[in-house]
Amino acid sequence: MLTVLILVPLIGAAIIGFLPVPIIPKISRWITFAFTCISFLWTLVLASLFNTNIVTQQFSEFLPWIDTLGLNYHLGIDGLSLPLLVLNGLLTCIAVYSSDTSINRPRFYYSLLLLLNVGVTGAFLAQDLLLFFLFYELELIPLYLLIAIWGGEKRGYAATKFLIYTAFSGILILASFLGMVWLSGASSFALEGLNTSALPLATQILLLVGLLIGFGIKFPLVPFHTWLPDAHVEASTPISVLLAGVLLKVGTYGMLRFGMNLLPSAWTYLAPWLATWAVVSVLYGSSCAIAQTDMKKMVAYSSIGHMGYILLAAAAATPLSLLGTVLQMISHGLISALLFLLVGVVYKKTGTRDLDVLHGLFNPERGMPLIGTLLVTGVMASAGIPGMVGFISEFIVFRGSFPVFPVQTLVSMIGTGLTAVYFLILMNRAFFGRLSEKVTNLPRVFWSDRIPAFLLAVIIVIFGIQPAWLIRWTEPTTTAMISTQNVVANVAELGNRH
Known part of the structure; x- marks a missing residue:
């Protein structure tokens, strides 16, 4: 059942890329959209069959692969990976639908989008360390090409920077994986049954630091973040949606699944430092956004800034804070996708994203009033306004982290206020006031441009009003992850000492 999620987009990529007959761009787009919709609907089927009372991996698939390397094809899902799989399916559909109908080299473009989906899906499903690494690296090349070929003016620089950073990230992750397997004496890279508790604490810390830096580049966390703004600015709108909405979550997922879950003693020791690192990322990212x-x-x-909240909650390692990490991943994925979609519409219709040029886009006759209204929804959700999914995710993060790291949590909450500041600056300068003379005669905004953003806005509000629909899938798994590793009491004790 899980292999379907990998095979469907893979078959779609093969058909579009290698079918020996001409395919017009519009047909390529709709074929790709059909394959991504099938994958997304299948994740919903899996969600409907998912048993929330079982905290172990479900729908597991195992097939021996390369015995000499200890590599097996082992897939499974639990409450940590299931919401991310659904998010990946949804945002991939939106990215394909939002792609330019007149894009150059459409068959190559859509094939890469489907391969990107394969890599991310496989990473969330993999129950083997080496298999996860293979899928983790698989998504690197498609994303590099999608930025380098269809990006902006400085796309070559941004794509190369992304490639270098992510390649270094992969080296650190692979080295840590090899260390965990070889030093523990395991016969394979299987996640289940891998016992690292007997390793010396110093060794565990060294391995965890490698994972933290490797996955911290992917988040990204300060000071490993510099590739992200360049990649976003140069990437097209659909690629920015996937990059912020899904690809960053591979890093946070890996940190939880392989860092905290496999090296709990080292995690306990480093937790206060991780909480401080989270504060730095929150404040630095928010301050830079204002400028x-x-x-x-x-x-x-x-x-x-918002990804820093995930690290804070993970460092606290309470059942509530770990639940908050998953909710924050989902809420950030939905909200950032909405914001990038709307910014993309503004750029498409005005030809600029410069706040020194844009003014008065709320003009009801010649502006973009509905786009502005949807952007207000995204801004409110990102700022943590009650009734939006951003509020409940951040509230749970802060509520779960405060008992362990009260100082770091209170300082991180400043980031919520800064979020309101820089997004109010954006709205005030771009949408209020008189319509700028430099962006007159704006093209009409069609419903095809509005539908994806409207859909995301509705989901953001629904989960904000009824977060239990999201929590029920995740809470049993996150609670079990904490209790089985006995991280809570140890981190709490260490946090009190600090």
């Missing part, structure tokens, strides 16, 4: 005049770069820096 931006490019709308897209402002949203990119806001992602750095």
Whole structure:
């Protein structure tokens, strides 16, 4: 049942890329959209069959692969990976639908989008360390090409920077994986049954630091963040949606699944430092966002700040805070995708994202009043306004982290206020006032441009009003992850000492 999620987009990529007959761009787009919709609907089927009372991996698939390497094809899902799989399916559908109908080299473009989906899906499903690494690296090349070929003016620089950072990230992750397996004496890379508790604490810390830096580059966390703003600014709108909405979550997922879950003693020891690192990322990302005049770069820096909340909650390692990490991943994915979609519409219709140029887009006759209204929804959700999914996710993060790290939590809450500041700056400068003379005669905004953003806005409000629909899938798994590793009491005790 899980292999279907990998095979469907893979078959779609093969058909579009290698079918020996001409395919017009519009047909390529709709074929790709059909395959992504099938994958997304299948994740919903899996969600409907998922038993929330079982905290172990479900729908497991196992097939021996390369015995000499200890590599097996082992897939499974639980409450940590299931919401991310659904998010990946949804945002991939939106990215394909939002792609330019007149894009150059459409068959190559859509094949890469489907391969990107394969890599991310496989990473969330893999129950083997080496298999996870293979899928983790698989998504690197498609994303590099999608930025380098269809990006902006400085796309070559941004794509190369992304490639170098992510390649270094992969080296650190692979080295840590090899260390865990070889030093523990395991016969394979299987996640289940891997016992690292007998390793010396110093060794565990060294391995965890490698994972933290490797996955911290992917988040990204300060100071490994510099590739992200450049990649977002140069990437096309659909690629920015996937980058912020899904690809960053591979890093947070890996940190929880392989860092905290496999090296709990080292995690306990480093937890106070991780909480402080989270505070730095939150404040730095939010402060940099205030200083931006490019709308897209402002949203990119806001992602750095909001991803810091995930590290804070993971460092606290309470059942409530770990639940908050998953909710924050989902809420950030939905909200950032909405913001990048709307910024993309503004750029498409005005030809600029410069806040020094844009004014008065709320003009009901010649502006973009509905786009502005949807952007207000995204801004309110990102700022943590009650009734939006951003509020409940951040509230749970802060509520779960405060008993362990009260100082770091209170300082991180400043980031919520800064979020309101820089997004109010964006709205005030771009949408209020008189319509700028430099962006007159704007093209009409069609419903095809509005539908994806409207859909995301509805989901953001629904989960904000009824978060239990999301929590029920995740809470049993996150609670079990904490209790089985006995991280809570140890981290709490260490936090009290600090």
